[in-house]
Amino acid sequence: MFHPLRVSDVERLTDDSVAVTFAVPPELRETFRHVPGQHLALRRHGVGGEEIRRTYSICSPAAPEGEAPVLRVGIRLVDGGEFSTYALKELAVGDTVEVMEPMGRFLLAPRPGRFAAIVGGSGITPVLSMASTLLAREPQARFCLIRSDRTAASTMFLDEVADLKDRFPDRFQLVTVLSREEQQSGLPSGRLDQERLAGLLPALLPVGEVDGWFLCGPLGLVVGAERALRGLGVDRGRIHQEIFHVDDGSAPAVRAAAVPAHATLTATLDGRSGTWPVQEGESLLETVLRSRSDAPYACKGGVCGTCRAFLVTGEVRMDRNYALESEETDAGYVLACQSHAVTPEVELDFDR
Template sequence: MSQTALPPAPQPVLGLPDPGEKVPQLAWPTAALYAGTLALFAAEAYGVLAGDWSRWLTVPIGAAVTFLMFSVLHESTHHAISTNTRVNDAFGHLSMPFVVLWTTFPVVKFIHIEHHRNTNEPMTIDPDNWTSAGPAWQLPLRWATIDLWYLVFYLKGIAHRPRQEAALALTTFVVVIAGMTVGMTTGYAAEILWLYLIPQRIGLVVLAWWFDYLPHHGLTVTQRENKYQATRVRVGGEFWLTPLFVYQNYHLVHHLHPSVPFYRYVRAWRRNEQAYLDRNAAISTWFGRSLTPTEYRTWRRLTDDLGPTPDRASAQRPVFHPLRVRSVARLTEDSTVVTFDVPADLEHEYRYVQGQHITLRAVIDGADVRRSYSIIEPVSANTLRVAVKRIEGGVFSTYVHRDLVADDILDVMSPTGRFHLALDASARRSYVAVAAGSGITPLMSIIATTLEAEPESTFTLVYGNRTPRSAMFGPQLDALAGDRLTVHHVLSRTPGAPLEGRVTAELVHELAPHDVDAWFLCGPQELVDSLSASIDGTVLTEVFHTEPSQVEVGVDIESQVTVALDGVETTFGLRSTGDTILDAAMQQGLEPPYSCAGGACGTCRAKVLLGKAVMDQNHALDEDEIATGYVLTCQAHPVSEELRIDYDA
């Protein structure tokens, strides 16, 4: 299969899926909610008027009455209680006094339908936008005065409302205010305040927050523009949030299908979940983090165990999957440990070998930023955990250090890297590891795994840092030190330290045992290069910073480069002295795997099947891999008229 041009952009999916839920002759759960709330009000009335109950008990009960009765009133406004209009209206009129006593059901019905027609328009058009407008400090005050704003909104347009409706509304307002005034001036002020006014005001705050603010705040798309982006679904904690807040965490379903009874929102969502996701429905977590449809699928797989979602076919090359951050913990003043949750259906893709790394990807300030970090846990722990050291001016490390929190979603590439040796339980070997700064991260897994898998082997670690406080995993390493692990801390900015200064080849050879079976070197390129040159025997290296360089390719030809990725071949022209193969492939709209783009991580490895390519530098491939035909495409240039490479090989 071959392609030479990008496929046409996908067209937006239009149309409204059938919710599959109809209005019943009578929504018995809604009727039961009314009856139960009425009984709750009776209990509150008894507690206030006769039972001398604590205000700490009666006020929450009264607030719950307002909240729950609004759910009945809300269903009535959308004819979601019965196929019989009179039954709907009856429940609307009967529930109205328990929500807002001084207006009428037709007024609330009109105002609420205006909200549905004009969602996210200015508050002079969408009355419910009152709850989100203004600075943050005003919001609780706005929630507490939502009914007063409704009154203002209605009066502004009262001339265009039916005369009978307007007259009844004004009469109701005057009669109720007058009645309350008389009651409060004739010795019943306490009863009116504690039975109705105070609980009702608290209930309105919760209503405005839950029914209006949470589903809509921060969304700028209007109902007219895109109904799937004008209201959101909130996920997380649904076992208790869904019944507690009367299913309004699925408020988007209500806006899409207003006549569906509230207790059927979840069924409607589950029935059309893929269709809603295809339409890019607005979704966020309970904690307020927006989720893309891909992230939502991951969230569901992780938190609700709703069964597997469609995923990509497994491949030999590394691929990204969105994973949820389980925890973010400070390790030192300038380093952070991040742990990821891996869903069961992806566990096989995230099995790792000691010394391997993962690439993290995030959009930061509008840019796609990727960085590779070593897995720090032993293989036996089967835990995807990395440590990130903050680098001055480092975009990704600053983001992790400052902004990343638990329950965020990050794109995580499956593990890669060959910074390890095959282990043998019967072996009796002596290993030496040299690390500087964050170069300790892959060695945490290598040392722990090796000592577990080879009970007779020993490790010597020479670890360079500025101060004890800046040493990542310093206390943990000291706790592990013993007969089989010797740790030497070399401190460059700690006067009087037992080993003061920088890590040098002379110092390493002085501290290392005489017979060493294998060396692991991880740190800056200069340190790794100087140590490698002084060692005979098996040496494995990994650098976390490389100096850019470019070799003279010796030719300047136009090569026809064919790149195989996910079984699809793409051909394009590329000069030998031009961009790297990786850069050229991305300019063609391809998404090959890559991370550091500096020849250090090996993520962009691909195999040359035909022709020849040369690399500017290489710090990731060994001699056997190069002999087999592998190149780092971030460093490779074609030097033959035709070049075919395969990322999947």
């Protein structure tokens, strides 16, 4: 469900990014109490009345029980991006934006242990919430942040990360790599690819003792980091990832199976079920949206996971999946925006 929230602050981070803070009224504090790593779906209507939805990760620490949540997201300008262009050029304090309650499964609840993150660009956003919450609440936790950016001027949340280094010098380790600019000290410039990470990580920290690895950013970085970690013997269950965008041509979609003649979809959403015919070429999310405009979705690109649903019966084929962990797909979950019917009858449950 979307809620209208007032913008209480818009802070320019870099030439192409801002941090937007929303005021949360008392009656919605529990609705918007987030776990570090979650994201928000934002909605507005364009000039022609078309609905525009985008997801952005929460960068603020999770509020302790009893305190009002601080709802702050990081937004980077995307070429041709309608919402990001609006956020950077028009959005102002006092404006109202429709916001869905926090969602996502790229999470780090505070607990003792050693944790590490490899991020690229705006992938720092959810990890900033993770690290700041963890270090403040759990004195027996350590966090290593390895971040890759193009240049120092394009680096988001410089001050916030520097503050973590000052507050927790013994428990927070920061490694910065710039791909297009030399640093006066630190690592040489260049991309953090699989080969480089495989050599770098063992020199930075005891890889086998890390309780959780969090990878976030462009597809190429995340895939390379996962392969490097797996090559170093890290168990798949300790690796968590979230894709922020998919590079063009880097991962072609799987050709979806043709929709069977007279295929039907039954879906349960917010306790109500319905059955509808599946039209040729449409995803199952599109089938639901023709009759239920309240069906959950944001990116429609297989990245955010907002449209996750449980496959009760039938068989589907997904075009892309950058949001669900293998454990989730094994358990029967699919992305409705990427799923096409393979069998004549399919049933999805959005409530599980």
